[in-house]
Structures are given as structure tokens and as C-alpha cells.
Amino acid sequence: MESSGFIESEKGDGYERGDEVSHIERYEIRIAGFGGQGVVTIGRILGEAFTLYEGKNSVNTQSYGPESRGGACKSEVVVSDGEIRYPNVRKADVLIALSQVALEAYIADLKEGGILLLDPNSIKNMPDRHKYQVYEVPALEIAHDIGGARFQNSVALGALYPQIAHIINESSLLRAISENVPVETVEINIEAFKRGMSYVKRDEGK
Amino acid sequence: MSKEMKANNTNKRLHNVHLLKPGEYYLQGSQACIEGAIMAGCRVYGGYPITPASEIMEYASRRLPQVGGRFIQMEDEIASASLLIGASWGGAKALTATSSPGFSLMQEAISIAIMSETPMVIIDVQRPGPGQGYITASQEDVMQARWGHHGEGSIIALAPSSVQEMFDMTIEAFNLSEQWRTPVLVMAEEPVAHMRERLLIPPWNEIEIIDRKKPQDLGIMPENYLPWGHDIVAPMANWGEGYSVNFVALVHLEDGNITKYSPQMHYDCIERLFRKIEGNVNEIARIETKFLEGCKNLVICYGCVARTAMEAVIEARKEGGLDVGYLRLITLWPFPQERLRDIVGNVNTILVPEMNLGMMKHPITEALRDRFQKIVSIPSLGVLHSPEYILSKIYEEIR
Numbered sequence: 001m002e003s004s005g006f007i008e009s010e011k012g013d014g015y016e017r018g019d020e021v022s023h024i025e026r027y028e029i030r031i032a033g034f035g036g037q038g039v040v041t042i043g044r045i046l047g048e049a050f051t052l053y054e055g056k057n058s059v060n061t062q063s064y065g066p067e068s069r070g071g072a073c074k075s076e077v078v079v080s081d082g083e084i085r086y087p088n089v090r091k092a093d094v095l096i097a098l099s100q101v102a103l104e105a106y107i108a109d110l111k112e113g114g115i116l117l118l119d120p121n122s123i124k125n126m127p128d129r130h131k132y133q134v135y136e137v138p139a140l141e142i143a144h145d146i147g148g149a150r151f152q153n154s155v156a157l158g159a160l161y162p163q164i165a166h167i168i169n170e171s172s173l174l175r176a177i178s179e180n181v182p183v184e185t186v187e188i189n190i191e192a193f194k195r196g197m198s199y200v201k202r203d204e205g206k
Numbered sequence: 207m208s209k210e211m212k213a214n215n216t217n218k219r220l221h222n223v224h225l226l227k228p229g230e231y232y233l234q235g236s237q238a239c240i241e242g243a244i245m246a247g248c249r250v251y252g253g254y255p256i257t258p259a260s261e262i263m264e265y266a267s268r269r270l271p272q273v274g275g276r277f278i279q280m281e282d283e284i285a286s287a288s289l290l291i292g293a294s295w296g297g298a299k300a301l302t303a304t305s306s307p308g309f310s311l312m313q314e315a316i317s318i319a320i321m322s323e324t325p326m327v328i329i330d331v332q333r334p335g336p337g338q339g340y341i342t343a344s345q346e347d348v349m350q351a352r353w354g355h356h357g358e359g360s361i362i363a364l365a366p367s368s369v370q371e372m373f374d375m376t377i378e379a380f381n382l383s384e385q386w387r388t389p390v391l392v393m394a395e396e397p398v399a400h401m402r403e404r405l406l407i408p409p410w411n412e413i414e415i416i417d418r419k420k421p422q423d424l425g426i427m428p429e430n431y432l433p434w435g436h437d438i439v440a441p442m443a444n445w446g447e448g449y450s451v452n453f454v455a456l457v458h459l460e461d462g463n464i465t466k467y468s469p470q471m472h473y474d475c476i477e478r479l480f481r482k483i484e485g486n487v488n489e490i491a492r493i494e495t496k497f498l499e500g501c502k503n504l505v506i507c508y509g510c511v512a513r514t515a516m517e518a519v520i521e522a523r524k525e526g527g528l529d530v531g532y533l534r535l536i537t538l539w540p541f542p543q544e545r546l547r548d549i550v551g552n553v554n555t556i557l558v559p560e561m562n563l564g565m566m567k568h569p570i571t572e573a574l575r576d577r578f579q580k581i582v583s584i585p586s587l588g589v590l591h592s593p594e595y596i597l598s599k600i601y602e603e604i605r
Contacts, residue, residue, distance in 0.1 A: 051230075060232075061397065087513060
């Protein structure tokens, strides 16, 4: 998933909000992996969905250092119905780990019982399954199946959605995806989102 | 917009259809400040890229041409800042953005702009130094902002702490620069420049835009025009408007004469540059306070550190039951000494978290030189303080 970059000036007029969702004091989502996996884009999509389409407050930050494609990369979204002062994650409610390095770096900051979503094909040492709610989603494999590695972030986002459905509507995320990916890839990104979502739901049924 | 800004905009600069419409956006601080600049009437951007300020330039390169403005990549930061001087004297509102090493290079032009009373705005997304230092968060240029230029005179510097303030305070910076005919600095930091948050664009007619006073607006005829006279802030004639435009960065008389030198003329010329800003500190400088009533301990902060500080103050009050107040410097320079003295009358301990080793602690200490407050620095280098860190210092000092 790539960024379409520029925000059109026509986007500014009030937004239709989705269905009523739960009130939240502070909810912290961290996405980590390698540069090029779309980590920053998921953060932006989540942040925009929460803020513009749910009417909540959110701050989206990203790792900033001498990293580049292939280097370690993370993106964070802090969501609240109140004011967000400290903009970074303190104790994450959600960690999406798309690489072994990312998992090792950030697992310590995940709340006990927090949501851990990972791609088992890129993780060598699995964390303690009893401590967290672990969702294993082969995002890269699914992405390859439908069009290429660059859709793995949308697969991961789709797999995350059922776990955060109490605070966000699917329609908000789909709209944010449409607004933040190149026009020609909107459909395939939405397909990737749906595949990720049905994968975890199938998993739950077992 | 801040509440104290009144709605008296004439809309004359706001006819362009490519301005952001009123409403909600989800933007980076780097984008919000360019939208603020455009809203304020800025139509010239000259710059040279540097991490972590490059996103501002990149966005400017897309947006300025869309609103009929000029975007020019210069050969370096010296040329970028100099370009603002030329553009401003041509009648434009002009902007550049840089980061600390580039800010050092701009100091000569800033000094010339102070002396020639040139309205212009520079955004410094500070990075740690000295030297190339690193590319992350920093507040290490707050002293350079005030004292980096050679010579006397003063400066106006603002410290935004959110995406919304990157928009609002860039407009405020242009307004102040036009009102006081002086360069104005927006001292941002990496977190504020790169974070994304909601940006609310108010109805255009609620945004106050201040334009420089011109002699023709005041009924001053060309033959009577004193380029450096008439008022504490002289009306500014721009090139091509029929007035004798006098650009001078040497000590000068009201009519621009530089040859009839005397110590008195020197004093009058330079002292006015100082007084027009320092003498109007109460009009220019803004502070924000919370939990001040009867507080014995006070956290003084600015920029994005203020967000962490507020988080820590609230927790210290709620969980620690401590009596801690909060004061944010929205304007760093001119420094509101007198107001600070009034506010901290009964305070025992002052804590100053900063992303440097204690720079703004100096003017605070100077303002309170004859008092007995304990003033403690909470330093951090290269990274935004965590609430836990500030909280631990509060407990250490107060409990």
C-alpha cells in the first residue's frame, strides 16, 4: 500500500460519522516492522479513521531516525475521546509486529492481556501466548496471493479490525483506506482488508 | 485561532479557491504550518531542505504554486533567508523552514532583517546539536533564537505544541511580523512537525490577518515619507509603489541618512528596535496557565514538552495528591518577566522540563533573581520526556 500523499482541499467539509462506538479514555496502538511494509501508512489510516470518521481524537506518530527501506520502523496511534496530551505510546493496548526485531523491541511495552497481532512466517521466537491475546496472521502470504507484498499492511489492518470493533466502525477504516492509497489500488487494498478480517474470524471459529 | 484574536479580516487576501476550506483535516504539523502561512497571505517560500524540516519544504513545493505563489529551492540557507528579505521588500509575505544547522547559517540574514525591519517568518524544526548532532527532537535553539544574531535588537519567537498550533501560530507569526516589522521565529520540534492530529480550519472570516502599515494607507505623501520615522513602527513602502524605498542595515536617521553619524543618532536608531519589541512584551507574549490557584509548586514548560508536562502534572495532582501548577510559555521571546514574577509570588519550587540542559531556566532565574524559589531543570537530549520521567522528578523535588 502506497501513499497518495497530497490531501485535496475539498476534503474539509464535515464528515458523516459512523454508528455509535464505545467511549475511550486512552487506547494505544503500535505497529512495527521494517520500512517498506506499510507500517506508517496503517498508522495514518487508523488515525484518520478515528479522528475524521469517528469524531474521536487521535495522534499518529512514527519512528524518526536515520532509518530507510528495510530498516526498523514503527508507527503509533493514540486514541481518546478526551484530550491527548502525551502523544506517544506509554503501555500499548495493541501491538502489530511484522518482524522478529519489532516483536523483540516492543513486546515489553504491551499491556498484559493486550492484543498481539503477528505474522508467524516472519517470527522465529513466539512470545508467551498466555500473557497476551495472540493473533497469528500470515499477512505476507495472503498479500502475495491477492496482488503482492505491498498489500500486507491492509491484510494486517483487516485482521486487527474485529479486535477493535468496539471503538471503530468498519466503514470508517474502509473510507480511510480509500482516501490514503493510490486510486488504482483502492479495490485491492479493500480486498486485502477483507481477507485479513475473514482469516482471524475463521481462526476464531476453530 | 486563539480566542483573543478578533474577527476583523477583510477577506481581501482570502479569495483564492485553493485555500483549505473551513472544516476538519488530519494533517502533519509540517503541512499545517504551510496551510497557516498560505492562509496568512504568504505567497513566497524559499528554502533548502534539512532533516527534520524537509517535509515542510516538500509540502510547500506542492502548495505554493497551487495558490499562485512562488516556491524556490535556494542553494543554501544563507540564500534562503536572504530571499525572504528581498521578497518582503517587494511586498510579499515570505517564509522559510529549516533545522538547527541551517538556522545557524540564517543568523546573518536575521540580523539584517532586524536592522532593516523586514517582516518575514522562519520556522526552525530544531534538532539536537552541536554540530550535525542528531536528527531527533530538540529545544536546543531557544537561546540561539534570541541571541544568535549579531548585534542588539530583539526578536519574537513562538513555541507551538500541536498540529493545530502549527497552523494557528504560523498565522500569528505572520501577523506579528507585519505588525512589528520584524522577523518572527516559529520554534518547532520534530514531534510536533511530524505528528498527525485533527486540524480545524475556522471560517475564513474569523481568521485575523494583519498586513503591514504602508505610507499610502496613512495618507503620507511620497515627498513627506520618512522610511524610518512617523511611529515606533515605521510605515513600510514597498518597491514599485511610488515611494522612496530605503533599504538600509547600517545605523541610520529617520530619513535613511547614514552619513550624519552621531552617538545619539546611533542610540535612538538601535534602542527603538529593542523597545518596539521588549517594550510591548505584554501585548506580544502569551502564556497559558492551569492549576495556579494557591499552588506551591510550578512546572514551567513550552513546545511539545508541555504536552508531557501537563500529563505529569495531572497525574501528580490526581495520584500523588500534590499541589503542582502548570505554566506554558506560548511565546518564548520577548520573555514576559513581569507577568512571571506576578504569577510565581507564592511558589516554592519551580521545575523546568526542556529538551536541552536547561536553557529557558536562565531567563526564568533572571526574572526571579531577588526571590527565593528553588528552580530545578529537568533536562532531556534528543528525545521527548516521558510522563514517568517528569513525574519522578516532581516526586523527587516535592515530596
